[in-house]
Amino acid sequence: MSGLAADAAALARKDLLLELRARETLPAMLLFVVTALVVFHFALPADVSDRAAGGLLWVAIVFTALLGLTRAFVAEREQGLLDALVLTPCDRAAIWIGKALAVLAFLVAAEVVALPAYALFFTELDAAAIVGVLLADLGICAVGTLVAAMAVAGRARELLLPLLFLPLAIPIVVGGVGATVGDDPARSLAFLALYDAIFAILCFASFEYVVTE
Amino acid sequence: MSTWSRNSSWAAAVPCAAAALLLLGLGLALFWAPEDADQGISQKIFYVHVPVALTAYAGFGWGAWKALRLLWTGEERYDLESYTAVHMGTIFGVLTLVTGSIWAKVSWGVWWSWSERQLVLFLILFLFYSAYFMLRYSLDPGPRRQRSSAVYALFGVVLIPISFLAIRLAEDLIHPVVFTREGPQMSDSMFTTFCVCLAGMLALAGALYRVELAGKRIDERVRELRELLAAEPVRQHVLTEVRS
Numbered sequence: 001m002s003g004l005a006a007d008a009a010a011l012a013r014k015d016l017l018l019e020l021r022a023r024e025t026l027p028a029m030l031l032f033v034v035t036a037l038v039v040f041h042f043a044l045p046a047d048v049s050d051r052a053a054g055g056l057l058w059v060a061i062v063f064t065a066l067l068g069l070t071r072a073f074v075a076e077r078e079q080g081l082l083d084a085l086v087l088t089p090c091d092r093a094a095i096w097i098g099k100a101l102a103v104l105a106f107l108v109a110a111e112v113v114a115l116p117a118y119a120l121f122f123t124e125l126d127a128a129a130i131v132g133v134l135l136a137d138l139g140i141c142a143v144g145t146l147v148a149a150m151a152v153a154g155r156a157r158e159l160l161l162p163l164l165f166l167p168l169a170i171p172i173v174v175g176g177v178g179a180t181v182g183d184d185p186a187r188s189l190a191f192l193a194l195y196d197a198i199f200a201i202l203c204f205a206s207f208e209y210v211v212t213e
Numbered sequence: 214m215s216t217w218s219r220n221s222s223w224a225a226a227v228p229c230a231a232a233a234l235l236l237l238g239l240g241l242a243l244f245w246a247p248e249d250a251d252q253g254i255s256q257k258i259f260y261v262h263v264p265v266a267l268t269a270y271a272g273f274g275w276g277a278w279k280a281l282r283l284l285w286t287g288e289e290r291y292d293l294e295s296y297t298a299v300h301m302g303t304i305f306g307v308l309t310l311v312t313g314s315i316w317a318k319v320s321w322g323v324w325w326s327w328s329e330r331q332l333v334l335f336l337i338l339f340l341f342y343s344a345y346f347m348l349r350y351s352l353d354p355g356p357r358r359q360r361s362s363a364v365y366a367l368f369g370v371v372l373i374p375i376s377f378l379a380i381r382l383a384e385d386l387i388h389p390v391v392f393t394r395e396g397p398q399m400s401d402s403m404f405t406t407f408c409v410c411l412a413g414m415l416a417l418a419g420a421l422y423r424v425e426l427a428g429k430r431i432d433e434r435v436r437e438l439r440e441l442l443a444a445e446p447v448r449q450h451v452l453t454e455v456r457s
Contacts, residue, residue, distance in 0.1 A: 146364075147365075150348060150361045150364070150365065151348075151351075153352055153357055153361065154348065154351030154352050155351050155352075155353075156351050157351075160344075160347060160348065160351050163343075163344040163347050164344045164347075164348060164365070166340070167337055167338075167340045167341035167344060167372070168341070168368065168372060170337055170376065170379065171372075171375050171376055171378070171379035174379040174380070174382055174383045175379065175382065177383075178382055178383070187382065188382060191378060191379065191382055194375075194378075195375060198371060198375065199368075199371070202367070202368065202371055206284070206364040206367065209284050209360040209361075209363065209364055210357075210360060210361050210364055212356075212357075212360070213355070213356055213357055
């Protein structure tokens with residue numbers, strides 16, 4: 001297990017280092033999420049309640065994550081690195097964990113800007129909402145990384161990823177909106193945790209089949 | 214192909230059973246089962262809508278089972294079987310959406326209601342399995358496509374209960390709950406009719422599955438033979454070159 005953790009950490013560090021040097025994905029995600037919030041402000045009628053704005057926060061988060069996920073395997077594809085990674089003597093699940101951690105880091109970094117911006121533009125968020133965002137991030141990154149690895153082998157990969165990912169993200173949005181504006185946030189948080197656990201196990205077990213020939 | 218001809222008596226039996234059971238179910242539903250006290254004649258669509266929905270689940274479940282077998286054993290034939298089962302599930306899923314919409318229109322006066330759990334679930338599943346087909350068509354044939362499709366099909370059966378929980382979490386309830394923990398809340402004659410209709414619908418799906426699978430296998434075989442045929446002149450040429 002320590003080997004798996006070390007491999008995953010090394011792969012995640014590689015992605016973060018790459019991003020630190022190239023600065024391709026994260027600035028785009030930051031700009032996108034803030035722009036999306038501004039667009040939502042104009043999309044909402046003036047007298048709309050805070051509850052509707054809470055839903056839009058989740059639309060912004062899911063689409064920002066999608067932006068990061070589309071870029072997740074770009075470097076590997078352009079350099080033909082995915083085959084090399086699969087050939088390395090490590091558990092294939094480590095590739096998934098490393099990539100998911102990197103995407104998670106980008107997404108959390110984007111939210112560090114997005115959530116205060118949301119609080120500034122719309123309404124303040126309570127602790128349950130923030131826990132909900134973090135739990136949803138885990139699920140988004142776990143499932144998103146796996147379907148991104150599927151889509152990257154396809155012909156229309158940028159088109160394919162949102163189609164594959166969004167139906168799987170609907171329960172996350174339901175749980176997240178429940179945690180943000182629902183009457184019983186605890187139930188929604190429990191649901192998000194359940195989603196994370198089930199899909200993390202499923203992705204962990206099945207990632208190997210997606211990347212090997 | 215060979216299994217098709219070998220089991221030809223079976224192959225004829227399943228569609229016949231489907232036709233007989235569906236006709237019987239239709240007769241029972243129209244003339245034997247009592248009319249619902251609240252909904253009247255419109256409740257009869259229950260005998261089509263619910264069996265179709267359960268058959269769609271059966272298709273998705275069967276597809277996932279074959280997908281699991283593919284990942285487990287690595288045998289290629291499971292790929293087509295899984296794909297065909299998901300295909301059947303999707304067709305019956307669309308029928309569920311259509312019949313559910315009609316029922317909603319008659320019962321509640323609207324074609325679509327977000328508080329109708331099953332319909333929303335089938336809409337999510339329809340989107341999910343449409344993406345499954347997009348995935349299949351986007352990848353080149355080969356082991357990678359087989360395995361990615363299999364993993365996605367497995368995700369589908371996990372998504373069904375998760376989405377169901379999500380919808381319960383999200384909604385207010387007006388859907389009539391017929392099956393509860395105390396057993397089916399309907400009279401014996403209604404339940405019998407329902408079972409006949411369900412058996413008929415499952416048999417129909419089974420028959421369609423067999424025909425579709427045989428067709429897909431023949432397609433694949435024809436493609437292989439065409440490729441062999443196209444390669445044949447080259448092979449002959451090489452052989453004569455080698456001989457001379």
